[in-house]
Structures are given as structure tokens and as C-alpha cells.
Amino acid sequence: MSIVNLKDVGYDVNISNHFTKKILKKINFIAHPGEFHAIIGPSGCGKTTLLNIIGSLLKPSTGSVELFEKDITNFSEKNIHKIRKNIGYIFQSVYIPKNMSVFEYLIFFAELSGLEPNKAIETSNSFLKEFNLQTLQYKKSDILSGGEKQLVSLLSILISDPQLILLDEPTGSVDYEHKLRIWESIKSLCKTNKTIIVVSHDKKILEYADYTHLLNYGEIFQQKK
Numbered sequence: 001m002s003i004v005n006l007k008d009v010g011y012d013v014n015i016s017n018h019f020t021k022k023i024l025k026k027i028n029f030i031a032h033p034g035e036f037h038a039i040i041g042p043s044g045c046g047k048t049t050l051l052n053i054i055g056s057l058l059k060p061s062t063g064s065v066e067l068f069e070k071d072i073t074n075f076s077e078k079n080i081h082k083i084r085k086n087i088g089y090i091f092q093s094v095y096i097p098k099n100m101s102v103f104e105y106l107i108f109f110a111e112l113s114g115l116e117p118n119k120a121i122e123t124s125n126s127f128l129k130e131f132n133l134q135t136l137q138y139k140k141s142d143i144l145s146g147g148e149k150q151l152v153s154l155l156s157i158l159i160s161d162p163q164l165i166l167l168d169e170p171t172g173s174v175d176y177e178h179k180l181r182i183w184e185s186i187k188s189l190c191k192t193n194k195t196i197i198v199v200s201h202d203k204k205i206l207e208y209a210d211y212t213h214l215l216n217y218g219e220i221f222q223q224k225k
């Protein structure tokens with residue numbers, strides 16, 4: 001069973017009436033349960049665009065997208081939400097509502113995933129402890145650093161426990177020690193059969209990913225199996 005299956009996916013943008021830029025060309029990409037895929041490539045090569053297509057946020061200009069073995073290429077917004085509840089996504093720029101504390105944010109995600117309030121508090125506490133981030137618990141989002149926001153956002157994904165996890169530069173602003181912990185915990189998710197797709201410039205990812213794909217000039221090349 002495939003979790004993601006892209007067939008000949010292309011993505012074009014109209015720069016002017018006379019010029020169309022081909023950001024992605026004929027991308028073929030397949031991911032199964034328990035696999036950790038890394039997508040690397042220079043700035044502006046289309047990594048975020050590709051992740052947005054996989055995450056059902058953008059429709060491809062050509063080709064087809066299957067998620068969980070359903071062709072969603074022409075799905076309506078109404079039908080797409082059933083698919084989206086199985087996806088966790090950390091965006092390149094993390095957003096946490098302004099007046100929310102870290103603890104409130106994590107509890108919110110725990111409740112969204114179906115936990116009762118007491119269990120949601122308990123789970124949020126244990127994740128903060130596991131990552132040694134208790135000092136952030138009552139901090140409001142507007143005083144968090146970029147790296148702290150990324151860590152909190154990652155915890156919210158771990159708490160939500162989706163089948164498919166998409167991460168766009170999850171360690172971009174994080175210190176070395178937390179980076180290693182992030183890659184370790186992402187890797188351990190594969191043992192629970194999750195599918196992880198990460199876009200990153202962090203070379204460390206090459207040691208953890210099962211498959212590395214290089215994106216360049218709109219085309220994708222698999223480097224390692």
C-alpha cells in the first residue's frame with residue numbers, strides 16, 4: 001500500500017501573459033508506511049511547492065496525486081478534509097497564535113486528536129518532559145524564539161499522531177542538541193509505521209533518511225536506498 005504516489009506531476013506558474021515558469025516537471029515519487037524520505041536541493045528549486053502538493057494544499061498543473069491510495073487530484077475542498085486529518089504538516093514559517101501559551105497550544109492539538117481534557121494535559125506534559133522543554137510550558141508564543149517555535153510545532157505533530165508527516169525545514173533555527181533529538185524522534189516514528197517526508201538543508205538528515213531525493217531544475221533524482 002502506498003501513502004503517497006505522485007505520477008508525472010508538473011507545476012507551472014504564469015509569470016506574465018507570455019511566460020510560464022515550470023517549477024516542477026514530471027515528478028514521480030512514491031512513499032510507503034514506515035519510510036523516511038528526505039528531499040534536498042538548492043533554495044528556490046521547488047521543495048516547498050512539492051511538499052504543498054503532497055499535503056493537498058496545491059493542485060498540480062499536470063499529472064496525478066494519490067494519497068492513501070485515493071486519487072485526490074480533482075477532489076473538491078469538501079472531500080479533501082477526510083484525507084487531511086491523516087496528515088501532519090510543519091510549515092517553513094511556523095505559526096502559533098499570539099496569545100496562546102505553549103501548554104495551551106499542545107493541549108489544543110491533543111484534544112483535536114481526540115483525547116479527553118485530562119489525558120490531553122497529561123500527554124502534553126509528558127512530551128514537554130521527554131524533550132526537556134518544561135521551561136517553555138507557560139511562555140506565550142510571541143516571546144518564543146524561531147527555534148523554540150519549531151520545537152513546539154514538532155511536538156504538536158507528535159501529539160496529533162497522523163499517518164503522514166510532512167516537515168518543511170523542521171530544524172532550520174534549532175540548536176545542534178535539539179536537532180539530533182528531533183531527527184532521532186522523527187526516525188523512531190518510522191518504527192510505528194508512519195510515513196515521514198522532510199525537506200531540509202541540514203546535512204545530518206542524510207544519516208537518518210531511508211531515501212534521499214535531490215530536487216533540481218524541477219526534476220527529482222533518488223540518491224540513496
Ligand SMILES: Nc1ncnc2c1ncn2[C@@H]1O[C@H](COP(=O)(O)OP(=O)(O)OP(=O)(O)O)[C@@H](O)[C@H]1O
Pocket residue numbers: 013014023041042043044045046047048049050092
Ligand atoms: N505562485 C508563484 N508565482 C511565482 N513564482 C512562484 C510561485 N510559487 C513559487 N514560485 C517560485 O518557485 C520557485 C520554488 O519555490 P519554493 O518555495 O518551492 O522553493 P524551495 O525549494 O522551497 O526554496 P527554499 O529552500 O528557499 O525554501 C521559487 O523560485 C519561487 O519564487
Ligand SMILES: [Mg+2]
Pocket residue numbers: 047048049092168
Ligand atoms: Mg522552501
